[in-house]
Amino acid sequence: MDFDDTPEEAEFRLEVKNWLAEQAPVYNLKNVDDLSFEQRLSLGREFQAGKAERGYAKVTWPQELGGMGGTPMQAVIYDQEEEKYNFPTLFFGISLGMPIPILRRFASEEQKKRHLIPALRGEEIWCQLFSEPSAGSDLGGISLRAVREADEWVLNGQKIWTSYAHISDFGVIVTRTDPSLPKHQGMTYFFVDMKSPGIEVRPIKQAAGSGEFCEVFFNDVRIPDTARLGEINGGWPVAIATLMEERFGVSEAAGGGASLENTVRFLHREFSDSQSGLNDACVREKIADWHVAESGINNFYARLLTGLSQGQLPGPEAALSKLVIARKLQTQSSDIMDICGPAGAIYPDSQVSRANDFRVAWLEAAGYRIAGGTDEILKNTIAERVLGLPGDIRVDKDIPFEKLK
Amino acid sequence: MNFDFSDDQKSLQDETHRFLRDRCDLSVARLVLDDQQQAYSESVWREMVELGWTGITIPEQYGGIGLGYLELCVMAEEMGRFLVPVPFSSTLYQFCEALLNGASKTLKQEILPQVAAGKLIGTMAFAEGIGFPDPDRIGVRFKAGKLYGDKWPVADAMIAGAAVVLAVNEDNDPCLCFLDLDQEAVHRRQLESVDPSRSQGGLEFFGAEAENLTAFEGGSGKSGWQLFQRVLNAAAVLFAFEQIGGADACLAAATEFSRERHAFGRPIGSFQAIKHKLVDVYVANQLARSNAYYGAWALATGAEELPLAASVARVSATQAYEYAASENIQVHGGMGFTWEADCHLYLRRSRTLALLIGSSGLWKKQVTSELQRKFV
Numbered sequence: 001m002d003f004d005d006t007p008e009e010a011e012f013r014l015e016v017k018n019w020l021a022e023q024a025p026v027y028n029l030k031n032v033d034d035l036s037f038e039q040r041l042s043l044g045r046e047f048q049a050g051k052a053e054r055g056y057a058k059v060t061w062p063q064e065l066g067g068m069g070g071t072p073m074q075a076v077i078y079d080q081e082e083e084k085y086n087f088p089t090l091f092f093g094i095s096l097g098m099p100i101p102i103l104r105r106f107a108s109e110e111q112k113k114r115h116l117i118p119a120l121r122g123e124e125i126w127c128q129l130f131s132e133p134s135a136g137s138d139l140g141g142i143s144l145r146a147v148r149e150a151d152e153w154v155l156n157g158q159k160i161w162t163s164y165a166h167i168s169d170f171g172v173i174v175t176r177t178d179p180s181l182p183k184h185q186g187m188t189y190f191f192v193d194m195k196s197p198g199i200e201v202r203p204i205k206q207a208a209g210s211g212e213f214c215e216v217f218f219n220d221v222r223i224p225d226t227a228r229l230g231e232i233n234g235g236w237p238v239a240i241a242t243l244m245e246e247r248f249g250v251s252e253a254a255g256g257g258a259s260l261e262n263t264v265r266f267l268h269r270e271f272s273d274s275q276s277g278l279n280d281a282c283v284r285e286k287i288a289d290w291h292v293a294e295s296g297i298n299n300f301y302a303r304l305l306t307g308l309s310q311g312q313l314p315g316p317e318a319a320l321s322k323l324v325i326a327r328k329l330q331t332q333s334s335d336i337m338d339i340c341g342p343a344g345a346i347y348p349d350s351q352v353s354r355a356n357d358f359r360v361a362w363l364e365a366a367g368y369r370i371a372g373g374t375d376e377i378l379k380n381t382i383a384e385r386v387l388g389l390p391g392d393i394r395v396d397k398d399i400p401f402e403k404l405k
Numbered sequence: 406m407n408f409d410f411s412d413d414q415k416s417l418q419d420e421t422h423r424f425l426r427d428r429c430d431l432s433v434a435r436l437v438l439d440d441q442q443q444a445y446s447e448s449v450w451r452e453m454v455e456l457g458w459t460g461i462t463i464p465e466q467y468g469g470i471g472l473g474y475l476e477l478c479v480m481a482e483e484m485g486r487f488l489v490p491v492p493f494s495s496t497l498y499q500f501c502e503a504l505l506n507g508a509s510k511t512l513k514q515e516i517l518p519q520v521a522a523g524k525l526i527g528t529m530a531f532a533e534g535i536g537f538p539d540p541d542r543i544g545v546r547f548k549a550g551k552l553y554g555d556k557w558p559v560a561d562a563m564i565a566g567a568a569v570v571l572a573v574n575e576d577n578d579p580c581l582c583f584l585d586l587d588q589e590a591v592h593r594r595q596l597e598s599v600d601p602s603r604s605q606g607g608l609e610f611f612g613a614e615a616e617n618l619t620a621f622e623g624g625s626g627k628s629g630w631q632l633f634q635r636v637l638n639a640a641a642v643l644f645a646f647e648q649i650g651g652a653d654a655c656l657a658a659a660t661e662f663s664r665e666r667h668a669f670g671r672p673i674g675s676f677q678a679i680k681h682k683l684v685d686v687y688v689a690n691q692l693a694r695s696n697a698y699y700g701a702w703a704l705a706t707g708a709e710e711l712p713l714a715a716s717v718a719r720v721s722a723t724q725a726y727e728y729a730a731s732e733n734i735q736v737h738g739g740m741g742f743t744w745e746a747d748c749h750l751y752l753r754r755s756r757t758l759a760l761l762i763g764s765s766g767l768w769k770k771q772v773t774s775e776l777q778r779k780f781v
Contacts, residue, residue: 001407001408001409001410001411001475001698001701001702001705001706002407002408002702002706003406003407003408003702004406004407005406009406073406260776260780261780264776264777264780264781265780265781268777268780268781278777278781284769284770284773285766285769285773287772287773287776288716288720288769288770288772288773288776289769291717291772291773291776292692292696292717292720292721292724292769292772293692295695295696295699295717295721296691296692296693296695296696296721297692297695298695299408299692299695299696299698299699300691300692300695302406302408302695302698303408303409303695303698305406305408306406306407306408306409307409308406309406309407317691320687320688320691323688324688324692376677376681379677379680379681379684379685380677380680382684382687382688383674383680383681383683383684384680386687387656387660387680387683387684387687388660388664389660389663389664389672389674389675389679389680389683390664390671390672390674390675391675392675392677393671393675
């Protein structure tokens with residue numbers, strides 16, 4: 001039992017480390033606030049192009065598709081090393097995480113030739129147009145209509161919670177094509193040029209203030225039938241495949257917020273010579289609770305990586321990481337605020353970076369528990385797919401979509 | 406990254422599992438529970454001795470098999486799963502640990518072969534009634550080679566032939582003493598506990614002949630208190646594996662029951678109230694298992710993180726087992742609270758394991774002290 005790389009893994013890690021170190025002087029952001037969004041995006045595109053040239057943009061893909069023909073473990077090693085820096089790569093996460101792998105699986109050769117490489121290089125960004133105001137956890141309930149007219153489809157309706165739609169060039173979209181069929185049977189999956197006439201993107205200001213989320217309106221948007229991925233009325237399996245791509249992303253423990261190390265040092269500094277802070281038994285118990293949870297997730301992650309290193313892909317049990325991390329982020333941040341008393345509600349001096357601040361994390365955690373699958377949906381997934389419990393009885397399964405309330 | 410047990414260790418676990426499934430299912434724990442006169446299952450213990458299990462971590466030079474901690478961990482998980490009513494933990498995780506880490510070569514040569522051969526059951530006596538010992542609050546005294554005072558509760562006090570006892574010497578320093586329990590100056594008394602499938606008792610010493618474990622020529626370099634802490638840390642990791650074995654068994658039982666039991670025209674496992682509860686148990690179990698592996702790694706490699714890793718493993722496993730055991734009853738409903746159903750056996754065991762080497766509160770203190778030492 002050990003935490004060491006195999007010799008091959010160590011060699012790859014060194015190669016990655018060296019390359020990243022060469023990039024750092026130009027692309028590593030010391031203080032994010034110094035640059036505008038546009039500046040960060042343009043710097044990010046430059047970095048991404050260099051990354052793609054090395055095959056690091058999709059480590060596991062074959063070289064002819066722009067990857068490096070590596071193993072899933074090598075992909076993790078790359079991510080681990082890149083995460084040690086603050087490169088502006090956030091914009092490409094969703095694009096390369098879900099839509100692009102789906103394009104690789106379902107698009108024509110010609111389409112792949114046109115789209116994959118520009119996305120890998122960060123020249124084009126893709127978004128995922130799934131959720132709607134009345135269909136979130138219940139994705140099968142989407143109602144954005146696509147009506148066939150000769151060789152085209154006409155789209156009308158609204159999507160929401162679409163990350164980075166405002167900077168996206170293309171998007172994958174799931175639509176309702178036959179409302180007379182039961183909900184899961186009347187859906188069709190397409191990709192769409194986000195510059196098409198009739199598309200309007202409006203960023204949504206979130207509760208925590210930030211706004212990479214958008215709502216996207218479709219008014220008589222015309223797309224060719226060649227942009228269809230999968231069969232007509234066969235969009236559901238493609239949508240599920242998209243969500244499964246998300247699952248193979250093994251997330252690490254940290255997940256934002258103040259690190260335990262910084263928190264302990266902060267409490268030591270702020271409460272020296274007193275009966276509170278680190279000298280308070282209640283606080284000490286909380287610190288232990290945070291650490292036990294954090295250590296559990298880190299060690300769970302180490303077990304997943306061990307499987308990956310031995311060639312097994314993570315199963316649905318990997319969903320538990322996000323479940324635990326989001327809740328932990330919320331309670332731990334709120335606990336630290338409690339310990340600070342009334343000042344716990346006051347943001348630090350504006351000169352200090354607010355990245356990883358516990359007050360910021362506390363508010364964002366409320367959204368983190370919903371994004372990418374709510375706590376409750378993740379629990380259903382684990383219950384049914386890991387524990388093998390029977391599915392919920394679906395009262396709407398066999399009823400035509402148009403008859404549903 | 407190789408954060409898992411080896412294939413050999415996994416097949417040892419399978420072997421242990423098969424033996425316990427065939428020879429020591431829950432009916433054995435139940436027999437001991439039902440019969441106040443039985444302190445353990447002597448027949449199962451004897452079979453374990455024949456398989457060499459009592460010498461699993463004892464080096465070959467002392468008559469054992471000389472396997473490592475990782476092997477003991479996978480076996481402990483199965484011991485926990487089947488609620489084995491034998492003095493495995495007292496003898497191996499505590500008594501042997503103290504001797505292996507602190508005793509002189511002479512004492513090891515004398516005692517360990519007897520343990521390996523199954524001729525001697527051992528235990529460690531440290532508690533003195535309500536509370537948990539700290540260096541300033543130890544009542545049992547070691548004076549001129551003799552022990553005076555009262556220790557309770559002590560696991561397997563009624564059946565152990567020898568013990569390691571936490572006492573204070575004439576300078577008021579904590580020390581660990583070794584003694585033969587079969588002498589007139591030792592009085593034993595049986596205590597009634599919430600988990601009669603693992604017997605506990607009291608040991609009173611009226612000038613019992615004993616030997617200070619760590620005071621020998623050359624010495625082990627550890628003080629009595631340090632040695633005691635070292636034994637507790639090892640025991641915390643090993644008990645954590647018993648606890649995750651038990652927690653796993655509870656989750657399996659509750660999951661199976663919720664698939665079969667129907668109410669309101671459907672299996673109760675299809676209700677989110679049950680699903681979400683069982684996922685909470687599953688998540689706690691997975692975190693506890695992951696932390697227990699970390700403890701195993703630290704114990705097996707002699708890492709300096711052991712005090713932190715052991716305390717984290719202990720807290721995590723205690724939380725998981727107690728939660729799994731109580732929710733297992735809840736999922737089973739009224740039937741789960743009958744004597745006939747097995748649920749209460751796990752509930753009882755989860756509680757006694759949570760207390761035996763100190764409660765979660767105590768171990769959380771160790772987590773934070775270690776973090777503070779590391780970060781500040």
